[in-house]
Amino acid sequence: MNILMALSQREVTGAEVYATTVGDALTERGHNVFYVSDTLTKPHKGPFFSLRFNKRSVPRRFWHVGYLIYLIKKHKIQLVHAHSRASSWSCHVACKLTGTPMVTTVHGRQPVHRSRKKFHAMGNRALPVCEAIYTQLLEDLDVPPDTMTVSRNGISTDRYQWTDAPENTKKVISIIGRLSGPKGDLCFRLLDECLDLEKYDVKIVTGTQPTERFDRFKTKADFVGYVEDVPGMMAKSDLVIGAGRVAMESLLCGRPTFAIGEAISIGPVTEETIEHAMATNFGDIGPKDLDIDFSMIAQQIEQALSSPHCEKTVTEKVKDNYDLDNIVTQLEDIYQTVYVRTRRREIPVLMYHRFSDSEESRSDMAPYIDIAMFEKHLKLLKKLGFETLTFADIQKNGLISRLEEGKRYCMITVDDGFKDNLTLMLPLLKKYNFKAVVYAVTGIDYNKWDVEHPDTPEKRFDLMNPAELKELSDSGHVEIGGHTLTHPHLDRLPREKQHAEITENKNQLEELLGYPLVSFAYPYGDWNDDSQSLAKEAGYQFAVATNSGPLAFHEEPFLIRRIGIYPGTDVFGLFRKVIGNYLFRKVKDETYHG
Template identity: 65%
Template structure:
C-alpha cells in the first residue's frame, strides 16, 4: 500500500520515533511509505517532503491542504497516517477533498475547546497510544468509542537487549526527553528541586536546543544533545528517567526506569504497577498536566537507585505489549480496513463449480458454467488488465498485497474438484496464463452429496482422478485447497467428526501433490465456530465461505466472503460482480 506519514514538529519527538520505526518495518514488508513534516531527524526509509505545518496562518493552512492534495494524487496515496494536531487538521481536509482514507495516532493529551469538540479532524480511525488518551478523547472531546482503538508504540526489541548493570563510581542518571514545553518544565524542576547534582552524575539526551534557563546547570549536568545510540546511553545508566518509549526501552534492557511524564510520576516501574503505567503511557497522559508532587521525588529517586533491575517477567510483558511486529501487524489491519471501507472496494473472489460443453450436461442446482461463456469471462478479465492471485501468494507477500495500487487483482476459486475442471478449465488457464484455487473433495468419486439429496437430486458428475489433480498442481497454475472427504454440512456435525473430515482430506491432498495447502472451503458454505477453529488448528492460514463473512477479507481470514457465479452470469454480469464494490452494494 502507499502510505503517507504526516507529522508537525520542530525537533525529534516520540511521534517521529514511532512513525519512522513502524514506517521502516512497513517498507520492509513491501509497502511504500512517505513522510511529510516540518523536520525529520531520525534515519528512515522512504521519501521525505518538507511542509511547515507549524506555520498556522490562514493562508498557510490553505497551502498545507493544497500541497497534501498534490502529494496524495501524485504518489497515489491510499492511506494518510497523521501524528499530531496540526498535521491532522490539514490532512483531514485534504483527505475529504480527495476521498482518501485517514488514520490519526494520538500520542498525547488533547487540548479541550469548543472547536476541537466539533471538529476532531481524526479521520476514519483514531489510534490512542494508551488507555488514558482513549478515555480523554471519549469523555472530553466526545469522540465515538467505536472510532478509537489502542495503538501501542512499536519497539524493535532486537535493538534493546538486556544488559548487565554498570559499575559506575557515582550513580549515573540518564534523562531522555525534550527540553521544551511541558517536558522541558518537568526536566527543569527535576534538576532544580529533586536531583542531588553533587552526588549523581546526571546526563540529559534531547534533540532540543538547550534553553537559556538551563545554563545554570551546565557545570554539573551533561547536556548530550541528540543521541543516535540510545541503547548505549541506557546501558551505562544506573537509573533512567523518562516516559513513553523511553520507559519501554529501558525495561527491555533491564535498566531501572523511573517513569515520570507530563501528567504524573509513576515512579520505579515494576510488575505491580506496569498495567497502570502503560495506561498512562508511563506517566505522560493523565486527567491534567503536571499533576505531580515534586516534594516526594528526591526520596523516591534515591530509593529507586537502590532497587534491583527489572525482572525477566516485566521484560516479557513489555515485549508482548510493544513488540514491533505485533504493532505493525495491527497497523496493516487498520490501514486495510479504513481503505477498503472508505473506497467500498475489495478484491473480487469469484466462485465457480463445474463446467459443461453442451446443454445435455446441465444440472438442476445451477452450479455449472458453459465453457464458451467461461472463455468470454477470461477474455474480459484479460482485457480489463486483471491478474490472478492465489492464497500462497498472499501467504508469502501478505494479505495487503491484494490492494497494491499498481495491480488489478482477482481470485478465481472452483469448488468440489470435478473432472471437467481438468478437461475444460485447465486448458483455458494455460491459454490465458491465469491461476486458480480448486477445492477438492477426496473421499468420493462423484458428487454423492448432491445426487443423494432426496428433495432435488442432481445428476451424477465424476470428480478428478488423483493423476489429474497431481498434473494440475504441478503446472504452477492451480493451487489446491481442502474441501473435506465427503462434502457434508459441517455445522451439523460434532467437532471430532468435523476434525476427521477436514484433517483427513488435507492429509490426502498434501501427500498426493507434495505441497502444503493454504486454504480450506466450507462445503455449502456451512460452518460454525468449531469449523473455523479446526481450520486454523489444522494449519490452514485461510478459509473461505460463500456469501457470509466481513466485507473486507482480512478482517476474518477464516470466513472469507466469495461471489458466486451462476449459469446466467454473462460478460456484463461478471463485470458488475468484479468491479470491487459488488459485495458492498449487495449488502445495502
C-alpha cells in the same frame, strides 16, 4: 501500499521516533513510505517533503491542504497516517477532498473545545497510544469508540538487550527527553528541586538546545545533547528518567527506570506499577491534568537506585506489548480495514463449480457455467487489467499485498473438483495466463450429494481421480484446497465427524500433492464454530464461505466471502460483480462508521 506519514516536528520527539520506526518496518515489508513534516531529524527510509504545518494562518492552511493533495496524487498515496494535531487537520481535509483513507496516531491529550468536538479531524480511525488517551477522546471529545483502536508505540525490541549494571564510582542518572514545552518545565524542576547534583552524575540527553534558564545547571550537570546510540547511553546509567518510549527502551535494557512525564509521575517502574505505566504511556498522559508531587521524587529516586536492574518480568511485559513486529502487523490490519471500508472495494473472490461444453453436461439444478461463457469471463478480466492470486500467493506476501497500488487482483475459486476442471477449465487458464484455486472432495468419486438430494436430484458428474488432481496441480495454474471427504453440511455434524471430514481430506490431498494445503472451503458455505476451529487446527491459513463473513477479506481469514457465478452470469453480470463495491452494495454493513 503507498503510505504518507504526516508530522509537524520542529525537533526530535517520541512521535517522530514512532513514525520513522514503524515506517522503516513497513518499508522492509514492501510498502512505499513517504514523510511530510516541518523537519525530520531521525534517519529514515523513504522520501521526505518539508511542509511547515506549524504555520497555521488561514492562507497557510489552504497551502498545506493543496500541497498534500499534490503529494497524494503525484505519489499515488493509498493511505495517510498523521501523527499530530497540526498535520491531522490539514490531512483530514485533503483526504476528504481526494477520497483517501486516513488514520491518526494520537500521542497526547487533545485540547477540548466545542469545535474540536464537532470536527475531530482524525480521519477514519484514531489510534491512541495508551488507554488514558482513549478515555479522554471518548469522554471529552465524544469520539465514537468503534472508530478508535489503542495502538501502542512499536519498538525494535531486538535492538535493546539486557545489560550488566555499570560500575560507576558516582551514580549516573540520565534524563532523556526534549527541553521544550511541559517536558522542559519538568526537567527544570527535577534539576532544581529533586536531584542532588553534587551526589549524582546527572546527564541530560536531548535534541533540544537548552534555554538560558538551564545555564545555572551547566557546571553541575552534563548536557550531553543528541545521542544516536541511546541504548549505549542507557547501559552506562544507574537510573534512567523519562516517559513514553524513553522509559520503555530503558526497561528493555534492564535499567532501573523512573517514569515521569508532563502529566503524571509513576515513579520507579515495577511489577506493581507497570500496568499503570502502560495505561499512561509511562507518565506522558494522565486521565486528566494532574499536579506532580515533587516533594516525593527525591526519596523515590533513592529507592530506584537501590536495585541494579529493573525486574525481568517488567522487561518481558514491555516486550510483549511493544514489540515492533506485532505493532506493525496490527497497523497493517488497521490500514486494510480503513482502506477497504473507506474505498468500499475488496478483491473479488469468484466462486465457480462445473464447466459445460454440451447439453448433456449441463446441470439441472446445481451451479455450472458454459465453457464459452467462462472464456468470455476471462477475456473481460484480462481486458479490465485483473491479475489472479491464489492463497499461496497471499500466504507468501501477506494479506495486505492484495491491495498493492497499480495492481488489480481477483481470485478464481472452483468448488468440488469435477473432471471438467482439468479438461475444460485448465486450457483456458493457460491461454489467458490466469490461476485458480480448486477445492477437491476426495472421499467419493462423483457428485453424490447432488445425485441423492431428496428434493432436487441431479445428474451424475465425475470428480477427478488422484492422477487427474495431481496433473491439475502440477500445471502451475491451479492451487488445490480442501473441501472434505463427502461434501456434507458441516454445521449438521458433531465435532468428531467434522474433524474426520476436514483432516482426512487434507491428509489425503497433501500426501498426493506433496505440499501443505493453504485454504479450505466449507461445503454449501455452511459452518459453525467447530468447523472454523477444526480448519485452524488442521493447519489451514484461510477458509472460504459463500454469503457469510465480514466484507473485508482480512478481518476473518476463516470466513472469506465469495461471489457466486451461476449459469445466468453473463459478461455484464460478471462486470457488475468485479468492478467495485458489489458486496458492499449487496450486504449493508451496519458496524462501521469510518
